[in-house]
Amino acid sequence: xxxKLPDAEVLISQLAKEMKPYVSANTGLIGIxxxxxxxxxxxxxxLGISLPLGEIDVxxxxxxxxxxxxxxxxxxxxxxxDVENKEIILIDDVLNSGRTARAAINEVFDHGRPxxxxxxxxxxxxxRQLPIRANFTAKNISVEKHKKISLEQKNDGLxxxxxxxxxxxxxxxxx
Amino acid sequence: xxxxxxQLDRHGxxxxxLTTEYLPKDILLHILNxxxxxxxxxxxxxxxxxxxRGKTVFNLFFEASTRTRTTFEIAAKRLSAxxxxxxxxxxxxxxxxxxxxxxxxxxxxxxxxxVVRHAESGAPFLIAKHAAPHIHVINAGDxxxxxxxxxxxxxxxxxxxxxxxxGLQVAIVGDVxxxxxxxxxxxxxxxxxxxxxxxxxxxxxxxxxxxxLGVSVYHDMEQGLKDADVVIMLRLQKERMKGIYLPSxxxxxxxxxxxxxxxxxxxxxxxxxxxxxxxxxxxxxxxxADGNSSVILPQVTFGIAVRMAVMSILTGQSK
Numbered sequence: 001x002x003x004k005l006p007d008a009e010v011l012i013s014q015l016a017k018e019m020k021p022y023v024s025a026n027t028g029l030i031g032i033x034x035x036x037x038x039x040x041x042x043x044x045x046x047l048g049i050s051l052p053l054g055e056i057d058v059x060x061x062x063x064x065x066x067x068x069x070x071x072x073x074x075x076x077x078x079x080x081x082d083v084e085n086k087e088i089i090l091i092d093d094v095l096n097s098g099r100t101a102r103a104a105i106n107e108v109f110d111h112g113r114p115x116x117x118x119x120x121x122x123x124x125x126x127x128r129q130l131p132i133r134a135n136f137t138a139k140n141i142s143v144e145k146h147k148k149i150s151l152e153q154k155n156d157g158l159x160x161x162x163x164x165x166x167x168x169x170x171x172x173x174x175x
Numbered sequence: 176x177x178x179x180x181x182q183l184d185r186h187g188x189x190x191x192x193l194t195t196e197y198l199p200k201d202i203l204l205h206i207l208n209x210x211x212x213x214x215x216x217x218x219x220x221x222x223x224x225x226x227x228r229g230k231t232v233f234n235l236f237f238e239a240s241t242r243t244r245t246t247f248e249i250a251a252k253r254l255s256a257x258x259x260x261x262x263x264x265x266x267x268x269x270x271x272x273x274x275x276x277x278x279x280x281x282x283x284x285x286x287x288x289x290v291v292r293h294a295e296s297g298a299p300f301l302i303a304k305h306a307a308p309h310i311h312v313i314n315a316g317d318x319x320x321x322x323x324x325x326x327x328x329x330x331x332x333x334x335x336x337x338x339x340x341x342g343l344q345v346a347i348v349g350d351v352x353x354x355x356x357x358x359x360x361x362x363x364x365x366x367x368x369x370x371x372x373x374x375x376x377x378x379x380x381x382x383x384x385x386x387x388l389g390v391s392v393y394h395d396m397e398q399g400l401k402d403a404d405v406v407i408m409l410r411l412q413k414e415r416m417k418g419i420y421l422p423s424x425x426x427x428x429x430x431x432x433x434x435x436x437x438x439x440x441x442x443x444x445x446x447x448x449x450x451x452x453x454x455x456x457x458x459x460x461x462x463x464a465d466g467n468s469s470v471i472l473p474q475v476t477f478g479i480a481v482r483m484a485v486m487s488i489l490t491g492q493s494k
Contacts, residue, residue, distance in 0.1 A: 057212065060224035069188075069491030070226075072205065076212045110221035151317075 004143070008093075008151060008159040011122045011138035012039055016046040018136045019089065023047050026115070028086040030054035032104050033075055035093030035151035038159055039122060045090060051086070054079035061103035084112040089110060089136075093151040095121040096133035123149060123161070127172055181303060188367040191303045191312040192485050194321040195363040203366055208329050209484035210477070216253060217479060226487045227256035228286040234260045235277075235302075236315070237293040242451055243315050243325070247290045250482035256288075274298065275305050282307050289313070292487065296320035296355075311489040317492065319353050324485055325361030326451050328478040330367060332470055333405055335477065336446050345393065346399050346441075347390075348375045348431060349409035349458050350420075352382050356450045357409055365389045376431065377398035379420045396430070396437045403441040408433055408449045412459045424457045434460040446470045 028051045031040025037055050044053045059065075061073040092103050101119055108117060120136035124145055143149060149163050180197050184190040189202055195466045216224055232251040236244050244260065251258045261281070274278075277290070291299040296318030303312040316322040330340075337343060343365055351357045351374050364372050365388075374385060375393045386392055393399030400406060411427060421427050438445065447459075447468045455461050464471060 059212070060216070060226055065226055065491055070209060070487055074212045076215050078215060106225075110219055110223065112220045165234055 002139070005149070005161040005163060006083050006116070006123070006139050006141070008145050008161050012045070012159065015039070015120055015122060015136055015138040016043045019043065020047060022087075022089070022118065022135075023049060024087065025050055026085075026087050027124035028054060028079075028081055028083060028088050028114075030056055030079060030088060030090050030104070030108065032090060032100060033057040034073075034076065035139075035159075036091045038151060038153055039093055040091035042159075049082045054081070054083075056090075056104050056107055056134040058100055058103035058107060061106050063099060063103070076104040077109075079111050082112060083108060083114045085115045088117045090117060090119045092119070092121050094123045094125060095119075095132075095134050095137075096125050096127055098128045101132050101134075102130050122151070125149065148172060181300065189485075189488055191299075192323055192489060193303060193312065195323045195326050195359045195366065197362075198199050198366060200366050200368075203327065203330065203363060206327055206344075206481065206484050206488060207334060209488060210327075210331055210480040213253075213404075213480040213483040214477070216483075217476070223253050225255045225257055227251065227254035227287075227490055230254075230256045230490060231256050231285060232256045232288045232290060232486070233286050234258060234305050234315075235263065235281075235289055235293075235331045236260070237263045237274075237291075237298070238316070240292055240316070241382070242478075246315075246475070246478045247315060247324075247482055250479050250486060251288075251290075253479070254483055254486055256486070268332040272303045272379065274301065278302050278306060282310060286310060288486065290315050292316045294318055296307050301455045311486075313485060313489070316355055319355050319358070321359045322450075323359050323363075324353040324478070324482050325356050326363045327485070328474060329356075329360055329407065329448060331477045332448060332474050333446070335473070336470060337404060340364070340369045343369040343404045344402055345369050345375065345405040345407065346373045346375055346393075347409065348396070348399070348404040348432045348433065350380045350411050351376050351385060351409065352380045352420075353412060353468055354409045357402055357407075358388070360407060361388045367412055373403070375397050377421070377427075396433075397440050400437060400440040404436065404443055406433065406441060406445055406447045408447065408448065408453075408459050410452065413454075420474050423465070424454075432456070432458055432460060433463050435462050435466070439461055448474055451475070 027050050029035035029040050029044050042101045056077045059071040060132045118135040121134045124137045124140045146166050147163050182191045182193050248258050290313045292315040299312055299314040299317050347357050370388045373393055374390045445468050449471050
């Protein structure tokens with residue numbers, strides 16, 4: 001199972017390369033908590049984006065709040081630049097149902113009216129439940145439905161993917 | 176303790192918020208953490224999130240209040256709830272309807288949450304006990320018993336400025352006897368684990384056996400404020416300024432009013448808090464209330480975020 005998982009660090013370089021032609025002084029990068037913020041922070045540095053990095057926690061915009069309640073690890077969203085008329089690129093680690101991206105887009109619009117919102121992701125595992133598509137995708141991957149892929153940050157700062165069956169502990173993975 | 180607590184559901188989740196007493200520390204910390212995430216919402220272009228969309232919140236204030244009712248109303252509206260302020264003084268209660276009949280009628284209007292202030296201690300508990308199971312009740316102050324959201328916004332303020340609770344000396348000054356705020360603060364401070372809670376007041380303004388709440392008792396300001404990290408002033412209610420409790424408000428000010436000179440006994444980075452409304456020249460001097468140590472206005476701002484946190488935690492665990 002582990003051998004199927006790609007190297008997150010390689011994918012970050014690929015994603016940055018793919019995004020580069022679209023980046024200008026008007027580009028604002030916003031990472032979606034938690035994995036998306038790690039990825040966005042790397043890309044922000046690689047592409048030398050001048051506007052400060054934004055972070056979004058979509059807990060207050062999730063559509064499953066009435067069923068599952070508030071996320072216990074909710075963090076403050078922080079966008080310190082004015083999103084009005086900006087070219088926003090949202091960054092997440094994995095795109096699946098599209099519900100997180102939907103929530104993030106809604107939150108961005110509560111900060112102002114951007115000129116355009118694009119979406120960049122490391123892994124697209126398909127199985128969309130909403131009409132949402134990423135503009136930049138480092139890799140497509142197919143995994144069984146009940147498996148959850150998540151990004152982790154190791155002590156040395158390197159990012160790595162891990163996979164687990166829902167409600168099970170992470171299987172450790174080689175990077 | 177969890178099983179017996181009327182505020183918690185069978186999973187140990189907060190269903191009503193009635194008192195800080197006996198609440199587990201992790202629940203109090205969760206409220207503070209969620210409040211921290213709501214704080215930036217109040218500074219945005221659109222000061223709203225959709226969490227309580229479609230929910231109906233009734234503000235039932237059987238006792239006058241401006242600040243608390245307004246901040247609850249703002250909190251509910253910023254969560255996208257529909258808010259109904261029931262004006263009790265002109266309502267059916269005046270015509271003789273019982274408290275529980277009023278609640279039953281509002282429940283029949285498909286209420287999701289009651290925010291209750293009442294002059295009688297225990298009234299929100301009674302409402303919580305009789306309300307339909309899907310309804311959440313928040314105590315916005317009952318008699319001299321509890322005011323848990325005020326206490327939690329005070330805890331938020333302390334954590335915001337001091338970064339931790341461990342090791343802090345907290346002094347609470349004034350009319351502890353009649354203060355629901357002080358009771359809720361003392362419970363919360365004990366649960367969150369500050370080093371020492373001191374109450375400073377004349378004997379007439381302290382409840383009997385107050386030390387059983389887990390506080391040290393002082394009757395002298397200089398001794399009580401020595402090396403304090405946090406000073407919480409309580410409002411001296413006008414009706415208590417004369418007669419059996421105190422000789423006069425001037426006398427109280429001379430002995431217990433917080434002046435720059437009395438405050439100098441505390442640590443140099445002390446913060447001064449007050450639940451409001453403040454009586455300048457009675458319990459606090461204007462130089463202190465408006466001075467560098469005062470965090471009275473940040474308290475009000477944090478109050479909105481804390482009330483948003485409590486409301487969203489309650490309704491998010493209704494299933």
